[in-house]
Amino acid sequence: MLESLIHRIAxxxxxxxxxxxxxxxxxxxxxxxxxxxxxxxAPKEPEAKARRVNKTSAKGKTPRKAKECxxxxxxxxxxxxxxxxxxxxxxxxxxxxxxxLLHQIKEELGDKLHVTSTTGISALNVGGQTLxxxxxxxxxxxxxxxxxxxxxxxxxxxxxLTQCEIVAIDEISMLDDFTLDYINEVLKNVRNNEMPFGGIxxxxxxxxxxxxxxxxxxxxxxxCFRSTAWQELDLCPIVLTEVKRQTDAAMAEALNHFRTGDxxxxxxxxxxxxxxxxxxxxxxxxxxxxxxxxDADELNQRKLYALKTKSVFxxxxxxxxxxxxxxxxxxxxxSQDGTDDLRPEERKIWEDFDRDCKAPSVLELRLGCRVxxxxxxxxxxxxxxxxxxxxxxxxxxHIEVLFDGQAAPWALETEKFDCMRGEQVITEREQYPLRLxxxxxxxxxxxxxxxxxxxxxxxxxxxGQAYVALSRTRTLGGxxxxxxxxxxxxxxxxxxQFYEELRRE
Numbered sequence: 001m002l003e004s005l006i007h008r009i010a011x012x013x014x015x016x017x018x019x020x021x022x023x024x025x026x027x028x029x030x031x032x033x034x035x036x037x038x039x040x041x042a043p044k045e046p047e048a049k050a051r052r053v054n055k056t057s058a059k060g061k062t063p064r065k066a067k068e069c070x071x072x073x074x075x076x077x078x079x080x081x082x083x084x085x086x087x088x089x090x091x092x093x094x095x096x097x098x099x100x101l102l103h104q105i106k107e108e109l110g111d112k113l114h115v116t117s118t119t120g121i122s123a124l125n126v127g128g129q130t131l132x133x134x135x136x137x138x139x140x141x142x143x144x145x146x147x148x149x150x151x152x153x154x155x156x157x158x159x160x161l162t163q164c165e166i167v168a169i170d171e172i173s174m175l176d177d178f179t180l181d182y183i184n185e186v187l188k189n190v191r192n193n194e195m196p197f198g199g200i201x202x203x204x205x206x207x208x209x210x211x212x213x214x215x216x217x218x219x220x221x222x223x224c225f226r227s228t229a230w231q232e233l234d235l236c237p238i239v240l241t242e243v244k245r246q247t248d249a250a251m252a253e254a255l256n257h258f259r260t261g262d263x264x265x266x267x268x269x270x271x272x273x274x275x276x277x278x279x280x281x282x283x284x285x286x287x288x289x290x291x292x293x294x295d296a297d298e299l300n301q302r303k304l305y306a307l308k309t310k311s312v313f314x315x316x317x318x319x320x321x322x323x324x325x326x327x328x329x330x331x332x333x334x335s336q337d338g339t340d341d342l343r344p345e346e347r348k349i350w351e352d353f354d355r356d357c358k359a360p361s362v363l364e365l366r367l368g369c370r371v372x373x374x375x376x377x378x379x380x381x382x383x384x385x386x387x388x389x390x391x392x393x394x395x396x397x398h399i400e401v402l403f404d405g406q407a408a409p410w411a412l413e414t415e416k417f418d419c420m421r422g423e424q425v426i427t428e429r430e431q432y433p434l435r436l437x438x439x440x441x442x443x444x445x446x447x448x449x450x451x452x453x454x455x456x457x458x459x460x461x462x463x464g465q466a467y468v469a470l471s472r473t474r475t476l477g478g479x480x481x482x483x484x485x486x487x488x489x490x491x492x493x494x495x496x497q498f499y500e501e502l503r504r505e
Contacts (some may be wrong), residue, residue, distance in 0.1 A: 006441070018333045020463070042386065054453045074240070081236060082166070084110075087202045089172075089235040093259050094471035095245025097446055098205050099150055100186035102126060113203075119168035120356025121421075122505040125385075125447040126170050129420045133349065135161070147233060148189040155325065156424075161190050164200050171446065172206030172462070176213040177227035185230035192260060196232035199281075199424050204235060208495045209259045211443065211466045214328065225498050235503055245449055248289070259467050261491030268486055274476060275484040276454070285370060287388060289452040289469050291461050296439035303438040309367040313392045316431035318359045320350055323424055335361075350427055353419045358444070360429040367394050371401055372437035375415055386448035387435045399432055443471050451478050463492040 050438060078101065081088060082148045090098055106113055115128030133140065136151050149158045168307055168421070169175070191198030208223060215461055216222065224230055246252040254267035284303075290296045304311075318334040320342060332341050339347050358374045363373065369391050377383040382405060389403035399445060402409040419427040442465050455469045466489045473479045 001059075007133075012409070033068075039142060043144075045493035056170075060134070067117060075101065078105065078121075078238065079108060081238075082201070082203070083200060087196070087204075087233045087234045087235045089204045090240065091163040091205075091207055091237065092240035093243060093256055094210065094241040094468065095243050095449070097244055098164065098207070098240060099126060099336045101240070101253070102203075102205050103399060105168070112165050112169045114160075114164050115170070116167060117172040119171060119446075120352055121444055122174075122446050124356065124358060124417065124419075127393050128168070128170070129185065130352070131169055131175065132169070133419070133421055135186060137183060137186060138345070139158050140179050140182045140346070144185045144189065147186050151186075151190050158190070159333070161187065161198075166203065167197070168203040168205065170205045171457075172204050172224065173208045173210050173213075174206075174213050175224045176216055176219070176221040177230075177444055178219075178221050178223050180224040180227045180229045184232070185228075187350050189453070196229060196234075199410060202233055202235075206413040207259075208444040208498060210468050211446075212492065223492075223494060223498070226494075239502075245471070245474060247474055248476045251479075255467065255471050258470065258489045259491065260391070261493075261496055263486065263489060271470070271479075271481060272484055275481045278482075282454055282480065282482070283389075283452075285390075286449060286452045287370075287372070287437050287447060288456060289383075289472065290439060290441055290456050291465055293441055295456070295459055296441050296444075299434040304364065304366055304369055304491060307366045307368050309340055311366050313363050314363040314365070314399075314432055316359065316363075316429045318361060318430075321424070321426050321428070322346070324425075345431055349419070349421075353427045353429075356428055357417050357419075357469055358435065359417050359429055359433060360435060361429070361431075363432055365391055365394060365399070365434070365436075367391055370437040370478040371434040372440070373401075373403065374435060377410065381406075386445075388450070399434070413451075445469070448472060449474060451475075452480070453478065454480040454482060456482045457485050457488050462494070463490055466490070 007252065058419055078088065078090070082105070090101060092098060102115070103126070105412060106115055109260055115125040115126055116131040116132060116134045117126055117128055118131055128134075132140070137147055151161060187198035187200060189198075191200075191455060195198040196202070208225065213221065222505070243252045243256070246251055246255065250270060254264075254270050257264055257267050282288070288296075288299060290299075305353075316335060320332040322330040322332065326329065334342075339350060342350060344486055363445045369392055371389060373383060373385060373387045373389070375385055382401055388401050389401040389406070391399065392402045392409045393400035400409040412434065414430050415433045417429045417431065417433075418425045442460075445468070450472050451474060453469075453473045457468075457469075460466050460469065470479065470489075472483075
């Protein structure tokens with residue numbers, strides 16, 4: 001007998017039952033694997049312009065785990081709810097396939113779906129724009145009336161928001177209650193509609209056990225599930241449960257316990273077995289993850305300059321596009337002329353993009369340095385966002401990298417990284433899709449999976465950071481820990497209570 005997926009968030013009345021796959025428990029979508037014949041063809045991944053330098057057989061190649069994704073039954077069930085006009089909250093731990101499901105929905109709905117995220121980094125990962133730029137609220141420091149007036153005076157902005165049918169918001173855990181309520185009021189006024197979000201259907205993705213809003217407590221704010229808008233949206237929660245990222249069952253179970261603050265002795269012992277004592281040297285070819293930018297930047301610079309080879313600099317081609325009312329586009333070449341010609345609002349957009357873009361404006365490399373791939377080149381072959389390798393050849397306009405597990409190096413070409421506002425590209429960077437791979441921050445590791453990773457737990461300072469960092473690797477054997485501390489593996493009591501209420505309903 002088919003079971004119901006639909007459950008209201010705490011304090012709501014019950015929904016009518018909906019038909020769901022047989023293996024789905026109430027409130028959960030367990031992404032079980034089907035046979036190859038049953039699987040729907042996966043949506044196309046963005047492919048990089050790269051080529052293998054030498055044609056070699058795949059013999060000796062490290063086999064990769066299948067793409068982290070929910071089943072077709074899950075996708076069909078979610079699409080059924082979307083077509084019924086439901087607002088959804090799609091949640092679950094790290095590596096259960098939330099981002100992949102969003103990608104599937106995007107492929108299905110096309111331009112009908114506006115894709116946003118709460119940070120610039122995560123927006124670039126899902127091929128969208130930040131929620132702040134999409135809604136034209138900036139940093140939400142003006143009155144709602146002022147923001148609405150600015151939107152209504154601009155035909156392009158007004159058209160984008162009034163004609164939008166569905167919006168997706170990714171990485172919801174990093175959005176606070178004030179901002180969600182602020183956007184809700186702006187959209188109601190712009191669309192002259194008192195329904196939540198002015199009548200726009202809302203699909204929310206994320207996990208509140210992961211990274212919280214920046215400086216939330218300092219600003220006197222809370223998680224967005226405490227907002228008025230969250231209650232008005234009357235979200236239908238869908239919980240993805242099967243971890244696809246980790247291949248080690250014991251590790252997956254331990255991480256699931258850590259996610260919810262359910263710390264068990266056997267799980268602690270499991271992670272302690274991966275601790276590298278201070279007296280022991282860390283492996284040089286393994287990426288290290290930190291809580292703060294300065295630690296990652298310092299390590300990257302120190303490791304690069306320790307190489308005796310000569311630095312080669314690759315400068316990005318950066319452009320900003322200004323659109324006229326008649327649709328004509330004016331191009332401002334920032335990499336040549338700087339930002340002096342940008343208006344204050346445009347300069348803020350550019351600075352946010354420059355800060356959040358995965359590809360640096362100036363890429364400094366040396367022969368033999370470790371690098372990380374920033375896009376998908378060959379999904380089937382395992383060359384995906386986050387794959388690491390070693391630079392084997394460098395020229396003024398030529399880079400070759402031998403990626404880990406590959407039999408031959410790859411010659412890379414430049415790629416374009418852009419920022420959208422509505423239907424228009426407003427900033428664009430053309431650069432090689434690489435960055436140094438000695439150190440990275442937890443925030444910049446969003447959406448990435450690594451074969452091997454060193455986690456510095458003494459550099460962790462907020463709820464959810466330890467869980468996010470520890471859950472980036474596929475296997476327990478690929479995880480190395482410095483300064484393990486049980487007390488740093490903590491979940492916010494407010495979030496625990498929220499999910500308990502979600503489960504009870």
